[in-house]
């Protein structure tokens with residue numbers, strides 16, 4: 095599992111080390127990790143180290159210090175190094191080491207702005223070490239001007255030191271201008287803002303360099319499941335499993351306008367290993383569901399009269415179909431774990447419960463928040479995804495999964511997950527319906543199994559968020575597998591789910 099922390103958590107952890115006078119040692123480790131990462135990138139691109147050019151944009155704090163020490167190490171390995179000091183001042187020891195190693199120093203002024211920009215744009219590697227976890231707000235003054243111009247000039251390989259300057263380490267909010275990095279080398283542990291959009295857009299690949307503070311880190315602010323976690327959590331069926339023990343999912347989805355959503359949700363659930371799927375809905379949609387998936391048991395019954403372990407409600411619901419909306423409300427009110435998607439979101443009560451998992455995309459989350467009195471539009475949600483999803487979970491008391499390039503999960507117990515295994519090709523109609531099905535199958539199978547999670551170190555209350563994140567990971571992996579770099583349909587994502595689960 096990748097654990098990520100806020101800037102404050104990292105600074106508090108570092109404090110005891112700094113108080114003990116080992117701050118300089120930590121900085122050397124950070125700089126060494128950063129310099130090595132740059133070397134690996136150059137070698138990976140089959141470039142010669144000797145004579146390669148590197149420009150470090152160095153601010154006046156410790157982030158600039160890390161960058162200058164790293165650049166000094168690179169200078170000693172034969173790279174041509176330039177430091178652009180964006181604040182006039184610089185970390186004194188870092189600057190001294192850089193000069194001693196033979197690096198060239200440019201103190202940024204309005205007069206040499208064009209020259210400094212051109213030099214940075216022409217160098218093979220740019221290290222962004224202007225602001226780190228001590229940043230308050232975004233870049234200002236000459237540093238902002240330089241980064242703005244450099245962004246337009248499309249520089250070579252951009253490597254961010256700890257975090258792209260201007261990205262908030264706690265929330266992932268980006269204060270323009272931010273230089274888009276291909277790689278972020280981050281110290282001690284990942285920062286939460288690197289795993290939430292839009293920060294993740296600017297961070298590129300994230301590499302964590304241990305610096306010796308790890309044992310003192312607190313409970314993470316944000317987690318990301320990796321393949322090994324999924325293998326442990328997605329247990330195979332027991333030898334004497336039967337269809338009921340595998341989990342029965344009830345599905346309330348689809349309408350005459352969107353019958354396909356019901357089919358895709360059911361397919362997603364079957365693909366993710368539901369023991370049985372019971373569909374409730376209008377006869378014309380039920381006919382289509384039966385034709386597409388003869389495995390599904392269809393009826394026109396009520397929620398109370400249908401025996402299931404979990405519910406999936408809302409995908410493709412029509413807001414005028416009062417019978418389906420009532421079923422969605424009954425399911426959310428049943429006390430059983432329920433994934434509520436799309437058309438169910440505006441139909442449910444404001445306050446729900448943790449075992450109800452809401453799955454909005456950014457637009458739907460904005461509408462939900464507006465209904466709850468929070469004046470955020472879609473753009474505001476996209477600019478601050480982690481804060482938005484956290485607020486929604488707090489206000490609704492439900493578990494909230496925000497879909498997007500990075501999928502975020504927030505539970506009312508303050509557990510946060512970020513998964514990003516998908517591909518932009520998955521931004522295709524019906525993809526979210528398949529995700530709903532995958533979540534539904536996992537809820538039906540694992541929702542009641544408190545012991546299963548407890549044995550794997552997950553608190554019973556935290557299992558709803560964990561299940562949502564596991565499903566997002568499986569869905570993202572299935573999408574990437576099916577896409578293989580090209581277009582993908584929602585059906586193909588669903589078809590790839592069993593292969594992902596087989597390899598877990």
Ligand SMILES: NC(=O)C1=CN([C@@H]2O[C@H](COP(=O)(O)OP(=O)(O)OC[C@H]3O[C@@H](n4cnc5c(N)ncnc54)[C@H](O)[C@@H]3O)[C@@H](O)[C@H]2O)[C@@H](O)CC1
Pocket residue numbers: 108112116117118120121124153154155156157158160224225226227228229230231232233234255256257281305
């Ligand atoms: N303290 C240590 O020993 C370690 C620190 N580390 C590095 O230190 C960084 C944090 O260092 P700092 O706390 O010095 O903070 P930063 O280097 O992030 O920046 C703080 C400095 O920039 C100024 N500043 C803040 N916001 C600004 C803005 N918007 N525009 C212009 N100037 C601004 C502040 O006044 C201060 O001088 C981490 O990101 C990491 O790179 C790592 O080397 C690990 C060890």
Ligand SMILES: Nc1ncnc2c1ncn2[C@@H]1O[C@H](COP(=O)(O)OP(=O)(O)O)[C@@H](O)[C@H]1O
Pocket residue numbers: 455497498499500501516517518519520521522523524525526527528529569
């Ligand atoms: N740029 C992207 N990169 C990766 N995954 C994405 C991207 N955009 C959307 N997705 C994923 O695709 C799915 C889209 O769901 P949704 O917006 O509900 O679509 P629909 O309602 O058409 O099914 C979600 O799982 C989301 O996380």
Ligand SMILES: [K+]
Pocket residue numbers: 157222223224225226254255256257258259
């Ligand atoms: K930085």
